[in-house]
Amino acid sequence: MKQNIEFYPHYATSDQHAKFKMLRVQFGWEGEGKFWALNNRIALSESCCLDISKKYNKAALASDLNFTLEKFDEFILFLKDDCELIKECENGIITTDIIQETFVKVMQERGKARERHRRASGEKDKTSGEKIHIVKDSIVKNKKNTALKNAEQTFYLTKKKRKLTGKRLETFDLFWDAFDYKSGRAEAADSWIDIPNLTDVIVAKIIMAAKIEAKNRPEMRLNKKTPIMGQGWLSGKRWEDEINIENQKESEPNGYQPPLEEILA
Numbered sequence: 001m002k003q004n005i006e007f008y009p010h011y012a013t014s015d016q017h018a019k020f021k022m023l024r025v026q027f028g029w030e031g032e033g034k035f036w037a038l039n040n041r042i043a044l045s046e047s048c049c050l051d052i053s054k055k056y057n058k059a060a061l062a063s064d065l066n067f068t069l070e071k072f073d074e075f076i077l078f079l080k081d082d083c084e085l086i087k088e089c090e091n092g093i094i095t096t097d098i099i100q101e102t103f104v105k106v107m108q109e110r111g112k113a114r115e116r117h118r119r120a121s122g123e124k125d126k127t128s129g130e131k132i133h134i135v136k137d138s139i140v141k142n143k144k145n146t147a148l149k150n151a152e153q154t155f156y157l158t159k160k161k162r163k164l165t166g167k168r169l170e171t172f173d174l175f176w177d178a179f180d181y182k183s184g185r186a187e188a189a190d191s192w193i194d195i196p197n198l199t200d201v202i203v204a205k206i207i208m209a210a211k212i213e214a215k216n217r218p219e220m221r222l223n224k225k226t227p228i229m230g231q232g233w234l235s236g237k238r239w240e241d242e243i244n245i246e247n248q249k250e251s252e253p254n255g256y257q258p259p260l261e262e263i264l265a
Contacts (some may be wrong), residue, residue, distance in 0.1 A: 005043050008102040010036070018182075019083045023180070026078055034065045034075070035085060042095055048103040052076070084185060088157045096158025100154055159186035162193055171203045178210040179230055181217070188230030195234065209239035 013031065014020060023031050041061060042050045052058045062072035076094070079086045086094050143260055155163040156172070172192045178183060195202070210233075217227045228238070 003107075004045060004048050005048060005099070005106050008043055008099055010098075010229065016196075023079070023083050023085065024026040027075065029233035031075070034067075034081065037065060038079075038086075039096055039099060041150065042099050043102075047089075049089040049093045049095045050181050051093050054262070081186070084182075090157075091161065104154075141193075143162055156189055157186070158193065160190050164189050164193060168193065168198065174203070175206055175210055175234075176230070178207045178214065179233070180210075180214040181227065181230055184229040184231050188234060191231045206234075206239045213238070234243045 020032055023035060027034070036062075038050075041047055041064075045051070051062075052061060058072065059069060062069050065072065066076075067075060076086070080088065080094075086096050089095050154169070155165040156169055158164055172189060175192065176188065179188075192198075213228075213233065220227050228236075
């Protein structure tokens with residue numbers, strides 16, 4: 001089964017997103033065009049992860065995008081750390097969210113198509129060797145399931161190069177949206193990993209407090225106070241601050257603690 005894609009969606013409103021506006025401030029419209037050219041290379045790569053860890057791969061891509069090696073490194077770093085438009089699968093191997101989301105869907109569809117073909121072939125070929133055929137087919141199915149499972153394993157690489165996956169990643173994304181301070185994401189992800197026993201109840205409290213923090217941030221800036229970034233807020237367990245606890249009590253009287261699903265509704 002192919003392990004890449006030849007098509008991915010490009011939304012007509014993407015250039016209006018703050019991330020792309022930031023990219024254009026630094027590299028102009030040419031920079032945005034080069035970002036999409038980079039996406040094309042990623043889409044055609046094995047498992048939709050482009051290896052630029054080797055110098056010759058990096059040099060070839062830099063040449064295709066009309067960059068010097070130094071300028072190419074600056075471009076990649078800016079896309080990763082400032083705009084958060086690309087992420088590292090592992091050190092020196094890059095991908096993007098839109099490519100990975102499409103890749104997972106395509107791999108699922110390819111798997112379903114192969115399964116349909118397998119069943120159709122099996123129904124037409126009921127010979128004395130059917131038992132052997134089924135055993136071999138089982139091996140193929142296991143390999144397919146493994147490939148799909150690998151394709152569906154998305155993660156976020158933290159500042160300390162740790163992988164944030166599964167429910168931890170899902171709940172971190174919820175926090176990040178609620179906290180609404182779009183700087184220092186990788187560092188905050190490390191702090192999120194370090195929170196022990198992260199139950200739904202604790203996540204709900206964190207998200208409620210994060211929303212309060214985000215709501216109060218404009219007033220802090222007006223008073224010339226420096227807002228705390230996500231990493232420090234999480235490391236200091238600021239959701240346990242008395243002011244946040246009191247605000248939560250006011251918003252939810254009688255000590256009622258809504259479930260996570262209700263907070264996010």
